[in-house]
Amino acid sequence: xxxxxxxxxxxxxxxxxxxxxxxxxxxxxxxxxxxxxxxxxxxxxxxxxxxxxxxxxxxxxxxxxxxxxxxxxxxxxxxxxxxxxxxxxxxxxxxxxxxxxxxxxxxxxxxxxxxxxxxxxxxxxxxxxxxxxxxxxxxxxxxxxxxxxxxxxxxxxxxxxxxxxxxxxxxxxxxxxxxxxxxxxxxxxxxxxxxxxxxxxxxxxxxxxxxxxxxxxxxxxxxxxxxxxxxxxxxxxxxxxxxxxxxxxxxxxxxxxxxxxxxxxxxxxxxx
Numbered sequence: 001x002x003x004x005x006x007x008x009x010x011x012x013x014x015x016x017x018x019x020x021x022x023x024x025x026x027x028x029x030x031x032x033x034x035x036x037x038x039x040x041x042x043x044x045x046x047x048x049x050x051x052x053x054x055x056x057x058x059x060x061x062x063x064x065x066x067x068x069x070x071x072x073x074x075x076x077x078x079x080x081x082x083x084x085x086x087x088x089x090x091x092x093x094x095x096x097x098x099x100x101x102x103x104x105x106x107x108x109x110x111x112x113x114x115x116x117x118x119x120x121x122x123x124x125x126x127x128x129x130x131x132x133x134x135x136x137x138x139x140x141x142x143x144x145x146x147x148x149x150x151x152x153x154x155x156x157x158x159x160x161x162x163x164x165x166x167x168x169x170x171x172x173x174x175x176x177x178x179x180x181x182x183x184x185x186x187x188x189x190x191x192x193x194x195x196x197x198x199x200x201x202x203x204x205x206x207x208x209x210x211x212x213x214x215x216x217x218x219x220x221x222x223x224x225x226x227x228x229x230x231x232x233x234x235x236x237x238x239x240x241x242x243x244x245x246x247x248x249x250x251x252x253x254x255x256x257x258x259x260x261x262x263x264x265x266x267x268x269x270x271x272x
Contacts, residue, residue, distance in 0.1 A: 033071065043259070105171065145173040164181075166221045196208045229254035
């Protein structure tokens, strides 16, 4: 789901942002695309860039008389790096738009720069619901974690899932996913028996998954950032949790497109 959204997001951004007045003095419209091209979230960066280039290949690189120039920068999903790159793009490259942003901390780190320079900031991946409140110059073209989490919490009780343990990465979108899934599942008559949070950087899922196995819920609800899903899946299967009758459900990041084929038959039955 996430990757399909990126393609339509790029289309919307390219068509809409070409009309921004800042481009009036030049025939080139510069988009500074700040993405995680290396590191754990590299899959997100690669697919956003591919979507942007595909759209331009299909529709051309000129909009409203302006030639679109993509300036790709790798921030490795490190917020301090993101902020430095954003500042360089605004000051040195004089971009008309800052775009991309694989994770929430990176998007938030850029918000003050967007505000100070009055540069539109287009968030194409980072999914914490509050991001758009960080600057009047931010627009999001992708999705939020609450949207996906609520839909899954509506589905679960209708499919025999009443007791759930949540396991999320301990930062903005994970907390969003945990909160809104729990509220909606409770509203629908289900129960979250335990809420577990794992570190964002270099997480070890093993002790958390062992605790889940001991609790024996109907299902484990997972949010981890793109790229970490394969590790969750591998350790889930190693502990025989699927054979113990614990279903694996999540927001979509667990079954990331780039990693799904390597997960084997263990991914069958997972619902995201």
